[in-house]
Amino acid sequence: MSVRAANTDEGTVDEAGAARFAELLANEQRVEPTDWMPEGYRKTLIRQISQHAHSEIIGMQPEGNWITRAPSLKRKAILMAKVQDEAGHGLYLYSAAQTLGIDRETMFDQLITGAAKYSSIFNYPTPTWADMGSIGWLVDGAAICNQVPLCRASYGPYGRAMVRICKEESFHQRQGFEILLHLMRGTEAQRAMAQESVNRWYAPALMMFGPPDDDSPNSRQSMAWNIKRFSNDDLRQRFVDMLVPQAEILGVTLPDPHIKWNEERGHFDFGDLDWTEFHEVLAGNGPANTIRVARRREAHEDGAWVREAARAYADARAAEAGASQKIAS
Amino acid sequence: MTHTSNRTISDAVTAETIATAGEVAPEAVARYAVGLGDDALILAQRLGAWIAHAPELEEDVALGNIALDQLGHARSFLTYASSAWGKTEDDLAYFRDESEFFNRQLFEQPNGDFAQTIARQLVASVYFDGLYRALSLSADPTLAAIAAKAVKEVDYHVDHSVQWLLRLGLGTEISNERMQRGLDAVWPFVAELFSVDPLSENLAGIAVDPASLQADFDRVVLPAIVDAGLTVPTAPAARGGGRSGVHTEYLGPLLAEMQVLARAHPEATW
Numbered sequence: 001m002s003v004r005a006a007n008t009d010e011g012t013v014d015e016a017g018a019a020r021f022a023e024l025l026a027n028e029q030r031v032e033p034t035d036w037m038p039e040g041y042r043k044t045l046i047r048q049i050s051q052h053a054h055s056e057i058i059g060m061q062p063e064g065n066w067i068t069r070a071p072s073l074k075r076k077a078i079l080m081a082k083v084q085d086e087a088g089h090g091l092y093l094y095s096a097a098q099t100l101g102i103d104r105e106t107m108f109d110q111l112i113t114g115a116a117k118y119s120s121i122f123n124y125p126t127p128t129w130a131d132m133g134s135i136g137w138l139v140d141g142a143a144i145c146n147q148v149p150l151c152r153a154s155y156g157p158y159g160r161a162m163v164r165i166c167k168e169e170s171f172h173q174r175q176g177f178e179i180l181l182h183l184m185r186g187t188e189a190q191r192a193m194a195q196e197s198v199n200r201w202y203a204p205a206l207m208m209f210g211p212p213d214d215d216s217p218n219s220r221q222s223m224a225w226n227i228k229r230f231s232n233d234d235l236r237q238r239f240v241d242m243l244v245p246q247a248e249i250l251g252v253t254l255p256d257p258h259i260k261w262n263e264e265r266g267h268f269d270f271g272d273l274d275w276t277e278f279h280e281v282l283a284g285n286g287p288a289n290t291i292r293v294a295r296r297r298e299a300h301e302d303g304a305w306v307r308e309a310a311r312a313y314a315d316a317r318a319a320e321a322g323a324s325q326k327i328a329s
Numbered sequence: 330m331t332h333t334s335n336r337t338i339s340d341a342v343t344a345e346t347i348a349t350a351g352e353v354a355p356e357a358v359a360r361y362a363v364g365l366g367d368d369a370l371i372l373a374q375r376l377g378a379w380i381a382h383a384p385e386l387e388e389d390v391a392l393g394n395i396a397l398d399q400l401g402h403a404r405s406f407l408t409y410a411s412s413a414w415g416k417t418e419d420d421l422a423y424f425r426d427e428s429e430f431f432n433r434q435l436f437e438q439p440n441g442d443f444a445q446t447i448a449r450q451l452v453a454s455v456y457f458d459g460l461y462r463a464l465s466l467s468a469d470p471t472l473a474a475i476a477a478k479a480v481k482e483v484d485y486h487v488d489h490s491v492q493w494l495l496r497l498g499l500g501t502e503i504s505n506e507r508m509q510r511g512l513d514a515v516w517p518f519v520a521e522l523f524s525v526d527p528l529s530e531n532l533a534g535i536a537v538d539p540a541s542l543q544a545d546f547d548r549v550v551l552p553a554i555v556d557a558g559l560t561v562p563t564a565p566a567a568r569g570g571g572r573s574g575v576h577t578e579y580l581g582p583l584l585a586e587m588q589v590l591a592r593a594h595p596e597a598t599w
Contacts, residue, residue, distance in 0.1 A: 057386065060380065060381040060389070061381050064380050064381040067377045067378070067380060068374060068377055068378055068586050068587060069586060069587065069589055069590050070590075071423070071590040071591045071594070071597070071599045072419045072423075072591070072598075072599040073344070073370075073400065073403070073404050073407070073418050073419060073422055074344070074404070074599075075599050076377070076400060077397060077400050077401065077404070080377055080380065080393055080396060080397050080400065081393075081397055083380050083381065083393065084380070084389070084390055084393040084394065084397070087380075087381075087386050087389040087390045087393070088390060090386060091386055091387070091390070129590055129599075179599075182598070182599060183599075186597050186598065186599075187594065187596060187597050189594060189597070190594065190597055295381070295382075296381075298382075299381065299382045299383065299384070300384075302382075302384070302442075302443075303383065303384020303385060303388075303443065304384075305501070305503050305504055305507070306384035306385075306388075306443050306444075306497070306504065307384055307385060308500070308501055308503075308504070309496055309497050309500025309501045309503070309504030310496045310500060311500075312500045312501050312504075313495065313496040313499050313500040314496075316499065
């Protein structure tokens with residue numbers, strides 16, 4: 001099909017395709033895999049969707065860390081199901097990215113060689129059980145603020161994947177909130193565990209929205225393409241406004257003395273974040289960067305013989321089926 | 330069609346519904362249920378350690394699913410059992426010592442490589458399939474309901490293991506060798522599954538006679554091993570004793586990890 005050819009052939013412009021693309025965006029309609037799209041749009045989406053998929057896959061680790069030690073069987077079951085959901089999200093997202101012409105093996109390779117980025121939040125360790133609560137409440141909470149608008153992203157397969165993912169994420173956030181609520185209503189040691197964990201996760205969660213708007217090079221174009229719907233700072237504000245009343249219900253203190261209701265703005269004011277820390281973690285110097293990638297790589301390498309066996313078996317079955325078909329015809 | 334109605338009821342059976350129903354298990358039934366619960370719990374704990382380590386993402390999901398199903402079975406059995414002593418599933422899971430666990434030794438065996446995990450899972454799933462099928466006819470309605478729900482899930486687990494047995498057995502030379510080694514490692518613990526269960530004494534009509542499950546097990550597993558180009562191991566049986574609280578060296582560390590947080594805060598709920 002010529003539409004497809006125009007896509008892959010950089011430099012040539014399919015004028016009809018470009019007009020149609022602009023029209024789709026203007027009418028808030030979905031762009032589908034067979035539609036013409038600018039190369040930059042395709043690349044931006046591949047980058048964003050694969051990073052999101054990697055984040056889900058790496059994000060399995062900090063929580064997987066507590067599956068064997070969860071303090072009750074009910075919590076163990078919930079945590080197992082949650083980590084499994086994350087693997088599922090990774091799988092949908094890799095599939096969505098595949099519709100843009102990149103294969104999963106390439107993306108996975110980028111992940112385990114450290115070439116691809118994933119959300120820096122997963123480079124923080126989970127030393128306590130309360131971190132299962134904080135990840136749900138703060139990290140999944142921030143993820144939802146980021147992701148709900150993505151359900152309306154112009155690229156169809158991405159938007160549709162996000163609809164399903166957001167449903168599960170909001171469930172995860174409630175579970176995290178509930179873990180913390182239980183801790184805060186528990187023993188003194190449990191309350192201390194919850195507060196200490198919230199202290200560690202609060203700022204990193206706020207940084208999940210990315211750098212301030214005046215320092216976010218890719219945002220403007222993404223907004224023009226209807227991929228990104230709100231600016232980093234807008235989303236961060238929305239998140240803080242949501243957190244403050246929830247923290248009150250929990251009885252935890254958010255570790256920012258500058259949080260204060262601003263009547264004029266109709267929002268909560270909050271203090272500046274330490275972006276040096278953010279850039280350090282982003283640059284690979286976070287507390288767990290090396291461990292996370294190494295562990296996924298190890299799983300992948302340890303499993304190479306299994307995948308090879310599965311491939312050999314499938315090939316042999318296909319050859320057999322082919323042979324018997326020949327005989328039959 | 331009593332079987333159908335059984336299944337309809339069983340669809341709703343979970344640890345939570347059992348706890349809410351407030352049915353108190355007779356002491357002997359409770360002791361038997363503890364053994365069944367421990368089998369499922371210890372294996373779920375082992376499989377849980379695979380999540381985020383599996384050879385491919387689909388297997389992270391599949392092994393996680395199986396672990397989650399087994400954990401569900403364990404919770405139902407242990408919740409029911411704990412009712413006899415006014416306790417909870419967590420009292421039983423987190424505050425018993427090694428010699429008070431009654432799982433058969435197969436389930437505590439280490440994961441090893443993927444092939445060894447598949448070997449252990451094949452044996453376990455086919456065994457559970459027969460056990461739960463028989464138990465779904467138990468005169469104890471709660472045990473019957475738990476088993477009837479579980480058997481539907483275990484059907485899928487059997488299929489998963491058999492498919493991998495074939496892929497690994499017939500895949501490459503290396504995978505064949507590893508699969509054989511996996512079978513060899515778990516085989517000494519097979520016989521114990523069909524040996525006398527001291528916790529099922531005086532429970533005729535309620536408990537399943539383990540010996541009655543062997544023929545069906547052999548009928549499924551032995552030809553599957555041969556079809557996968559592998560040899561049925563002939564290693565002598567281990568000494569067993571799981572149902573009497575006798576364990577291999579592997580259970581202690583597993584429990585230490587599983588129980589560490591709960592025991593650090595004995596007065597807490599989560």
